[in-house]
Amino acid sequence: MNYYVERTLRAIVTVWLVITLTFGMIRLLPGGPLVQLRAELSRQGYSASRINALIENYQNVQPDQPLYVQYFDYVTSLLQGDLGQSITNPNSVASIIGDALPWTMFLMITSVILIFAIAVVWGAVMAYREGSTFDMASSSASILLGSMPFYVLAIGLVVLFSYKFQVLPARYRTSPGVEAGLSIEFVVDALRHAALPIASLVITGAGLQALAMRGNSISVLGEDYVRVARLRGLSDRRISTRYVARNAILPMYTGFLTLIGFYFGGSPILEEVFTYPGIGYYLFQALENRDYPLMMGIFLVITIALVLSVYIADLTYGKIDPRIESGESSEAY
């Protein structure tokens, strides 16, 4: 089968599987969300038919229908973008996500771009000066930074910059009263609010990525073709950009997109520390309030973001790396 067709199918199957998983968790778990929701509603004195109508509204399942009809309804409404109704929030799940998602994407994509810019330069310099004091100190520093969970650093940054020096805001996406729009005031305010969350991801993440880049560069430096290029008398600049940098950065490319997905997954912790209303923050709120429609909706969106980023990575990797022309060989190693 064609690699691209297979890869596309796999992405679709993954999303479908996760949809089914969320359906199963809502519907089939003993004592699962629906049972709890029903108990909660009947405590509030709703009639049985009213409860069924509410549940249908919240979760896109009609409890009195046979299971396969419920499943079919659930999947079709998801495909139509109807993620149900939040229990604790007056808005629909889709509109909450629509409001929050751009902010989370802004945080995650900015952080990952910064991480890779730092890692590539830092790692290359470390590799070039392998064994020097600089290399030793840098490697130790990267390991130390990597041993710190980002949320631990985040708490530290809040203590230091928001409370002690009071230079950067500790919470929210923007200051109250600042209108969203392309005004300088808004952009500066949004950046100031994003500075600490981004800093905590970048500072803890860049070191280990730099070590990976260092490893790649060192192994490329030892390759025969680099030696041959030297013997051919090519300029140092040409060797370092065309031969070493290119081949050392390539393996990091897939890591780049998967890291975005990975940080997306970590967003509940980060956004909770900074009270930053992105999708992670809402996921945490939903978990805390047992707001299952919101919880499952956000879980689905995060999954789709991750599936998409890995999918794009896989499809474009072959285009960028000439060594992997056909899909089959990229699968092998």
Added chain:
Amino acid sequence: MKPTESESVSGEFSFETTSSDVEVTWGERLRDFYGEFVYKPGVVAWNDRRTKIGGAILGIYVLMAIASLFYRQPTSNQAARGLRPFEVWSAPLGSTGAGEDVLAMVIHATPSMLIMIATGGVFATGVAVMIGTVAGYKGGVVDRGLTSFSDVVMSIPGLPLVMVLAVVFEPTNPALIGVLITINYWAGLARAIRSQVLTLRENSYVEASRTMGASTSRILFKDIIPNLMPYVLVNFANAARYVVFTSVGLYYLGILPTSVANWGLQLNNAYKQAGALVGTGALYQLIVPMLAIMGIALALILLSQGLDRVFNPRVRTRLAGKSESTAGEIDDETTASNEVMT
């Protein structure tokens, strides 16, 4: 076993014998295994400063876990309220606003953390080795099926999945939490192991075993998995670090049940209740659990970095007193198949 070593170590793979079991006793084989996969890597690992420091730090945590058997449980009003660190010897690291001994809190969180790390690491690496080796060695339909399965599992975001499952199941057993946290961590590792197996499978000694008619499970357990051990150990350390970060994060957020002591809960208390942010007075309540978390993560990173050198065949053979020339051959062999000249 490396192809070049197999001849010198034993006659096991020589073509003159049809059945090697007759000549090599179990004792000899055990000794070979010990020398090849425990002693030599151990020497290399121990020669690496990172492994030494990492091991030493991890040792401190084991001591703390043992100490938890003797040290008092943290309860409220066991010390004066709001003591600073090093004020009184009865509560050396100070106490919380409720009069809990901070040192007792740190110590009593250690055993469950170590259990979580161990079960999470064993589960993740165990499943990964099983699926990765079978997929890589068998190839064909089995490989396609297992690889697609790992791919699908890999694409589900770990932390949100764990959070949702934790809310639905509310696990309290640390071993169960360890497994839950690594519920899809194994998938990426299985893919990596599969590609390792793909290169190992082509080695001449594996081919020899196959021609001699050895069963698949025998080849996997005798020829393939031992060669993966250092790599698996590296990833065990990485999985363990992931378990530490995730579990502390979940406890900090209050998503996992608060009945089990954890450093994340201490962070949460210090952050939310003691007001460690506003005044600097309660900052120590934040710093003490932070140091505990960073210490164990540092130990695990150092171990994985140090063990990584064991995995690198060139370094390994050189330090274990093998000749440079054979080591070079092995290294060239593996890299040549990975890197195609542009």
